[in-house]
Amino acid sequence: MGKTIAEKIFDTHDRGKPSGNNVVLDIDVVMCHEITTPIAINDLKERDLDRVFDPEKIKVVIDHVTPSKDSKTATQAKILRDWARRQNIKDFFDIGANGVCHALFPEKGFIRPGYTVIMGDSHTCTHGAFGAFAAGVGTTDLEVGILKGVCSFRLPASMKITLTGELADGVYAKDVILYIIKKLTVNGATDKIMEFHGPVVDAMSMEARMTLCNMAIEAGGTSGICMPDKTTAEYLWPFIKGEYASVDAAVEDFKKWHSDPDAVYSSELVFDVSDLVPQVTYGTKPDEVKDISDMEGTSVDQVYIGSCTNGRIEDLREAAKVLKGKKIAPTVRGILSPATPKVYSQAMEEGLIAIFMDAGFCVTNPTCGACLGMSNGVMAAGEVCASTTNRNFYGRMGKGSMIHLMSPFSAAAAAVKGYITDPRTINA
Amino acid sequence: MKTFGGQALFLDRNDINTDEIIPAKYLTENSKLALKPYVLEDLKLPGFNVQEDIARANVVVTRANFGCGSSREHAVWVFEVNNINTVIGESFARIFRQNMFNCGMLAIELSKEDIDTLFQLGGDVIFSIDVENETLTAKGNKEVSFSFSLNSFDKDLLVAGGWLAYADQKF
Missing domain, CATH: 3.30.499.10 (Aconitase, domain 3)
Structure with missing residues (x-):
């Protein structure tokens, strides 16, 4: 029986199944911002566990309130800043270098096909655009991620969403995802991975795919995910050129993550978006x-x-x-x-x-x-x-x-x- | 393991989101206790008065897709510091549900019919919850009992007192 991309990622990151439908995954990238991380940092200190599993796999940014607007947000920034220095986390982005986490971290080449990614932020599903399993988590999951490099998930069920046709002028990935959420409703994808396929997705830039995957959570989805292809390889090329002889070689390698033709889905939906108009x-x-x-x-x-x-x-x-x-x-x-x-x-x-x-x-x-x-x-x-x-x-x-x-x-x-x-x- | 059960608070709507449970502007607090006064501040329901209704409550009973939206664990902590130990609903958003068990708190899913029955009990409703045997009894003007199911991992988290304590032992 074939496997979905999420199943392949889960298989290669499996650290054990504590029950029949839960699996603990090794995490490749733990991302942190100043709103949900400081309480985790303080809790680790109180428990005398103030350490990190791997400073190179932790990426940190101050992005929600920057520059700080008051004493409380300045304190949040300081807790994060002091911790990043104390733990020798090189990829820390402060004023002058900081930006919105789900735009900044992809731009830095931190997300790769087949990765597992968590963050204390529900829009972490954005990074599925790169063929990664990326999910928002709470502060306790983040805390364990920082300390141990693992996170538990229910075994993934995937929905296959195929977008056919061609987008009209003035209609964008945002309109597509709003339309999909309307069709699925706000809990239509709860506990599911939304796997995007079809010529419309193939034609999208990485930026557009990020917009598409970003709002998977608004339908309840655990992660959005796209098949990594030439567009992905070209976007990542400055960061992966040492690993592959050519873009085409990277594209070929990425195919190992693609969902198999006989993969099993919880549901399969096809939307022809040729007649889609701007949505609101x-x-x-x-x-x-x-x-x-x-x-x-x-x-x-x-x-x-x-x-x-x-x-x-x-x-x-x-x-x-x-x-x-x-x-x-x-x-x-x-x-x-x-x-x-x-x-x-x-x-x-x-x-x-x-x-x-x-x-x-x-x-x-x-x-x-x-x-x-x-x-x-x-x-x-x-x-x-x-x-x-x-x-x-x-x-x-x-x-x-x-x-x-x-x-x-x-x-x-x-x-x-x-x-x-x-x-x-x-x-x- | 915490003790589960007590006085019910009924929140009669689908899709109650994390912004309604704890607005984002309070996410600048660096202690869980500081969140206490702001619980459900932006939730508007007919006849619902936060200050009066939350004071004696230990168990929230609600409808479908509770806790949708943000990943903020503050939505669980603000319940915890207000002595809420259990949320019972038709379904939960994934992250909210996981945050509950990660904090050693209980999220119980029941069928729509069972939830309807709970909403119709009338009077002050008190819950007795037996996690070991996966049964609950609700006593209001009438008394009903239901069984529910938890997977073994979620039970382990309740026993360990949350995911951090569990993971620190095992990984």
């Missing part, structure tokens, strides 16, 4: 999704472009297509948070930052605090945001505020008009 959330759950034309005219007070979902260079390019030569509506506050320093500097070189600023956007440093109402874009009660983030829970971006999730292209259009509109109707 209307309610307070990520599965409450409509065609954007059905929300035409909904006023917004703030437009936020950034986050681990949509703060990468391609996202900025698509938004800039709409904004070039235009001003945002006087009733709108536009905020752009490039996800990493590399994205920021590349956007400057390409003239994108100038386009955003000329249009009236505020450009912040790389950070993601606005998404969960922690910093750099918190809203007041009654306000509405057109946002490229991943979660539209009521009040998430500020008590009493409302969020509509959409692509950067659609968010830029909302900024120009002051209300939600079909971005394809704006002269790009």
Whole structure:
């Protein structure tokens, strides 16, 4: 019987099965940020277990609230910073080098096909874009990961999601994943791995695949995952060129992870996305999704472009297509948070930052605090945001505020008009 | 192992998320106890008054997909520091469920019919929970008993007092 990619990864990382349906895995990369790690660090100290299993396999960033906004967040940053130094963790990214974890760590080449990855952050599923098993975990799992390099999971059941057809202009990976979540509902993939296949995925860049996998958790999924291919190998080439004779040799090697043709799935779904139009959330759950034309005219007070979902260079390019030569509506506050320093500097070189600023956007440093109402874009009660983030829970971006999730292209259009509109109707 | 059971608190909605259990703005706290006043602060349910209802509660009874959203273990800790030891629902988000057992706390899944029965008991409902035999009794205006199932690993975590203690012995 054939195996899925997740089953192959589990087999090669198996440290024992404590029960019939649980397995403990060796973890290749344990990622840490300043919101969920400090309590683990303090607890390890209290237990006289202040050590790490392997400093080279631990990657650390301060990204949610940076620069620190108050004494409490400064303390969180300090706990993380002091610990990274104390434990000799080389891959620690502080102010000047920091960025949104799920954009920064892939950019550094830390994620490879076949890896196991955990982090105390639910959007860790993003890294499945590289053909890795990547899952968000709580602080206790993180703590054990830091100390022992292992984590327990239920044996994986996988859903095969095949995307056929071709995306129309103005329709992006964000629209696709919102549509899939609408179809699956917010717990349609609970305890499942969402395995993405088909010509639409094959044609996607790594950035787009990261957007796709990023929101697997919004359907309850443990991880999103894509088959590693030439696109993956080319993205990773600067980091793997010492390991392979050529990109093609890497692609050939990556195939060992691919799901077998006779692998067994809990369900198989096929979506033809050729007729898909831009999507937007209307309610307070990520599965409450409509065609954007059905929300035409909904006023917004703030437009936020950034986050681990949509703060990468391609996202900025698509938004800039709409904004070039235009001003945002006087009733709108536009905020752009490039996800990493590399994205920021590349956007400057390409003239994108100038386009955003000329249009009236505020450009912040790389950070993601606005998404969960922690910093750099918190809203007041009654306000509405057109946002490229991943979660539209009521009040998430500020008590009493409302969020509509959409692509950067659609968010830029909302900024120009002051209300939600079909971005394809704006002269790009 | 902790003791499980006690006074019930009914939260009658699907998909109650971690932002509703503990809003992100409190994630800057570096102690579990500091979270205590903010439990369920953003949960809006008809007739639900957090301050009054949480004070005597030990067992949360809810519907499907409880604890969806963020990975924040703060959602479990804020229950722990408010003397909640068990959550009973139709289903849980994966990370929330795992966080419960990782902290040596109990998450019990029952069928929709059994959950409906619990919601209809009426009166002050008190739970007695027998983890060893996987049975529970709920006594309100009426009394009902159900069996539930835990896998052996989850039971081991309850006995060990959580995943860290378990993993420190075994790995």
